[in-house]
Amino acid sequence: AQTVTQSQPEMSVQEAETVTLSCTYDTSESDYYLFWYKQPPSRQMILVIRQEAYKQQNATENRFSVNFQKAAKSFSLKISDSQLGDAAMYFCAYRSMTTDSWGKLQFGAGTQVVVTP
Amino acid sequence: AAGVIQSPRHLIKEKRETATLKCYPIPRHDTVYWYQQGPGQDPQFLISFYEKMQSDKGSIPDRFSAQQFSDYHSELNMSSLELGDSALYFCASSQASKFATGELFFGEGSRLTVL
Numbered sequence: 691a692q693t694v695t696q697s698q699p700e701m702s703v704q705e706a707e708t709v710t711l712s713c714t715y716d717t718s719e720s721d722y723y724l725f726w727y728k729q730p731p732s733r734q735m736i737l738v739i740r741q742e743a744y745k746q747q748n749a750t751e752n753r754f755s756v757n758f759q760k761a762a763k764s765f766s767l768k769i770s771d772s773q774l775g776d777a778a779m780y781f782c783a784y785r786s787m788t789t790d791s792w793g794k795l796q797f798g799a800g801t802q803v804v805v806t807p
Numbered sequence: 808a809a810g811v812i813q814s815p816r817h818l819i820k821e822k823r824e825t826a827t828l829k830c831y832p833i834p835r836h837d838t839v840y841w842y843q844q845g846p847g848q849d850p851q852f853l854i855s856f857y858e859k860m861q862s863d864k865g866s867i868p869d870r871f872s873a874q875q876f877s878d879y880h881s882e883l884n885m886s887s888l889e890l891g892d893s894a895l896y897f898c899a900s901s902q903a904s905k906f907a908t909g910e911l912f913f914g915e916g917s918r919l920t921v922l
Binding site: 736 | 842849855903
């Protein structure tokens with residue numbers, strides 16, 4: 691079974707600054723997806739960014755970018771130019787692409803991002 | 808764009824009662840997932856359905872059951888409710904295709920409170 695580890699329970703960042711959230715995972719598979727989901731106080735689960743394991747290029751979505759290190763099984767999220775609206779719980783998630791377990795998301799424990807003015 | 812619809816959004820039940828949550832996936836999505844998120848916890852996978860058949864099962868109690876209907880909506884039935892069942896229940900949907908984007912689309916969740 692795959693496990694996803696987020697070792698930072700909480701990270702604080704000032705507005706306009708940059709913060710990096712760490713995520714490591716354990717798998718023996720070669721094909722999979724990795725995601726970062728954001729959960730604001732409304733508790734809605736919002737996709738921030740996705741990465742296909744077969745792609746070497748790191749994904750980027752506006753102010754959000756990842757550092758995907760497949761050999762090290764690491765998938766960190768960088769939030770640049772942080773805004774008050776970025777304050778939320780961020781979950782790293784793994785999704786297998788093998789036939790027998792296609793679909794299920796395995797989440798990490800989450801990192802609470804606090805943005806200060 | 809259409810999103811995943813969950814109902815009810817809030818539900819209050821007494822211990823030992825029964826609750827039913829409903830989920831309407833995004834049109835043309837063939838897979839539905841149920842997750843349970845307790846306070847301060849990450850979402851835990853309960854069960855999933857692909858084309859109306861159970862495709863995977865996680866840490867779902869025997870007191871819970873679920874199914875996906877011909878119109879692809881899904882229902883999660885919870886019986887003999889316990890205080891520990893109080894949680895946010897998410898439904899998510901996706902397309903089971905290697906050509907899809909790979910993400911799960913989540914509903915806004917149904918908050919169950921057991922008194």
